[in-house]
Amino acid sequence: MPIQSTSKIWHNGTLIPWENANIHVMSHVIHYGSSVFEGIRCYAQPQGSAVFRLPEHMQRLIDSAKIYRMELPFTLDELCAAVVEVIEANGVAPCYIRPIALRGYGEMGVSPKGSPIEVYIANFPWGKYIAGHGGADVCVSSWNRLAPNTMPALAKAGANYMNSQLIRMEAEINGYQEGIALDVNGLVSEGSGENIFVVRNGVIYTPPLSNSALSGITRDSVLTIARHLGIPVVEQAMPRELLYIADEAFFTGTAAEVHSIRSVDRIQIADGLVGPVTKQISEEFMGIAHGLRPDRFGWLTHVNVNSSQPVPA
Numbered sequence: 001m002p003i004q005s006t007s008k009i010w011h012n013g014t015l016i017p018w019e020n021a022n023i024h025v026m027s028h029v030i031h032y033g034s035s036v037f038e039g040i041r042c043y044a045q046p047q048g049s050a051v052f053r054l055p056e057h058m059q060r061l062i063d064s065a066k067i068y069r070m071e072l073p074f075t076l077d078e079l080c081a082a083v084v085e086v087i088e089a090n091g092v093a094p095c096y097i098r099p100i101a102l103r104g105y106g107e108m109g110v111s112p113k114g115s116p117i118e119v120y121i122a123n124f125p126w127g128k129y130i131a132g133h134g135g136a137d138v139c140v141s142s143w144n145r146l147a148p149n150t151m152p153a154l155a156k157a158g159a160n161y162m163n164s165q166l167i168r169m170e171a172e173i174n175g176y177q178e179g180i181a182l183d184v185n186g187l188v189s190e191g192s193g194e195n196i197f198v199v200r201n202g203v204i205y206t207p208p209l210s211n212s213a214l215s216g217i218t219r220d221s222v223l224t225i226a227r228h229l230g231i232p233v234v235e236q237a238m239p240r241e242l243l244y245i246a247d248e249a250f251f252t253g254t255a256a257e258v259h260s261i262r263s264v265d266r267i268q269i270a271d272g273l274v275g276p277v278t279k280q281i282s283e284e285f286m287g288i289a290h291g292l293r294p295d296r297f298g299w300l301t302h303v304n305v306n307s308s309q310p311v312p313a
């Protein structure tokens, strides 16, 4: 869907007009992929709106920058305050928030020395990432996820998404909604933009981060919710075929939220319907995000913007 512009974008500490948030084609990031970024959602609440797990997202941005030796000139508190500032300035909620730190215009060459660090934060309306209400039909990709000690999978870096693009494009061209990548050893890693979970015999399984998966904030939320609900959770390496014999499977991600998987490689998962564990976890997750269930884990940062959409029942 086309980007819906808002009025302002936060840039290095000040709000600038959306249309002025431009970078030069000779910027380091354009040539060498040198950016780290975040994707965050702000949800409608019965009163106002709230950003979901804002400090955790901004800490991951700081961590991603640290891995790439990018010194961000802002503290965690300043970055969180900047997100609230831009949402309130634009008055747009619910919304998706895209903070990005990049190496800008300075010197040419792979070494980033001499290229300034620029930080931008935009927010804009963004709907569902994976279309439809039922489960998604997905495939196992012919592309592997990033090999250890090549591109660091724990950094949410722009360059990683060249791999994600290959996975997603291949899936879409072949008529699937999303692709699941295996790691270099053939074990399940994650979707092009989501972590993956399966349920079998009442136990929830997800690959550990050592299988080249991003440390998803939604993944952590689901693990926390499952433990709270008393559902056993195991982080363990998963062979591909576990996907086919799962009782339930679902993706998690800020964009995708908790999204059921109906089939993998045209093999239907159980009866093809959204399973009870997926439903229970999704309802708790969305209930907290929308302020309909207690914020028992302290995940919400309230913003002073009345949502343009009602809280879904």
Ligand SMILES: Cc1ncc(COP(=O)(O)O)c(C=O)c1O
Binding pocket: 039, 164, 190, 191, 192, 193, 194, 195, 213, 214, 215, 216, 217, 218, 219, 252, 253, 254, 255
């Ligand atoms: C490759 C990849 N894995 C997992 C996720 C899920 O992470 P989160 O739940 O923090 O959005 C994302 C989305 O950011 C992603 O791009």
